[in-house]
Amino acid sequence: MFLVKIYVQLKKDILDAQGKATKKALESLGFEGVQDVRIGKEIRILLDGRDISEVSEKVRQMCDKLLINPVMEDYDFKIMEVEK
Amino acid sequence: MFLVKIYVQLKKDILDAQGKATKKALESLGFEGVQDVRIGKEIRILLDGRDISEVSEKVRQMCDKLLINPVMEDYDFKIMEVEK
Numbered sequence: 384m385f386l387v388k389i390y391v392q393l394k395k396d397i398l399d400a401q402g403k404a405t406k407k408a409l410e411s412l413g414f415e416g417v418q419d420v421r422i423g424k425e426i427r428i429l430l431d432g433r434d435i436s437e438v439s440e441k442v443r444q445m446c447d448k449l450l451i452n453p454v455m456e457d458y459d460f461k462i463m464e465v466e467k
Numbered sequence: 468m469f470l471v472k473i474y475v476q477l478k479k480d481i482l483d484a485q486g487k488a489t490k491k492a493l494e495s496l497g498f499e500g501v502q503d504v505r506i507g508k509e510i511r512i513l514l515d516g517r518d519i520s521e522v523s524e525k526v527r528q529m530c531d532k533l534l535i536n537p538v539m540e541d542y543d544f545k546i547m548e549v550e551k
Contacts, residue, residue: 384502390509405510405534412532414525416515418468425474425509426489431500441498448496450489 384467385430385438389450389460392423397455426450429465438462468551469514469522473534473544476507481539510534513549522546 393399399421406420428445432438442460451458477483483505490504512529516522526544535542 392509392511408533409529414529418513418515419511420513421511423509423511425476425507427476427503427505427507429502429504431502445493445498449492 384465385432385435386463386465387426387428387430387438387442387460388463389426389428389442389446389458390423391426391451391456391458392421393455394457435462435464468549469516469519470547470549471510471512471514471522471526471544472547473510473512473526473530473542474507475510475535475540475542476505477539478541519546519548 401422402420405422406417409417409420428442430438430441432441439462442462446458446460447453485506486504489506490501493501493504512526514522514525516525523546526546530542530544531537
C-alpha cells in the first residue's frame with residue numbers, strides 16, 4: 384500500500400485572501416517579520432498499487448480529473464510505501 | 468529569511484467529511500484501491516529570523532495562538548533557510 388501526499392497551492396499570481404487575512408492576524412498578535420503567508424491543501428491518500436510508477440500515474444490522473452483546478456492551482460506530490 | 472511549511476490535519480478520530488466525499492468522488496470516477504482520503508492544510512510562511520531555533524519557537528507560538536485548533540487538529544512543520 385502507498386501513502387500519497389499531494390500539496391496544492393494557489394498559483395503565484397492569484398490572490399490568496401485567506402493567506403493575507405492570516406498574515407494580518409499574526410501581525411495584530413504581535414508577530415514580527417512575517418513576509419508572506421499562503422494557505423494551501425495537503426491531501427493524503429492511502430492507495431493500493433503495484434509500484435511507485437503505477438501509483439504515480441494514477442495520482443496524476445486523479446489530480447487532472449478531480450483534485451486540482453489547473454487554472455488556479457499548482458501541485459506536487461510524494462509517494463511513500465507503507466505497511467498494510 | 469526562512470520558509471516555514473506547516474502541515475495541519477484533523478486528528479485521527481475526527482470525521483473528515485471533505486476527505487470522505489473526495490474518496491467517493493474518486494471511486495465514482497472509476498479509481499480503484501482508494502483506502503482513505505484525508506484533507507488537511509499546508510500553510511507556507513516566509514519569515515525573518517536569526518536562526519532555525521528562534522524561528523521554530525516563533526512558529527510554535529503562531530500555531531498555539533492562531534493557526535491550529537488543538538482540540539481538532541494535529542500539526543507538524545519544517546523550516547528551510549531561503550535567499551532574501
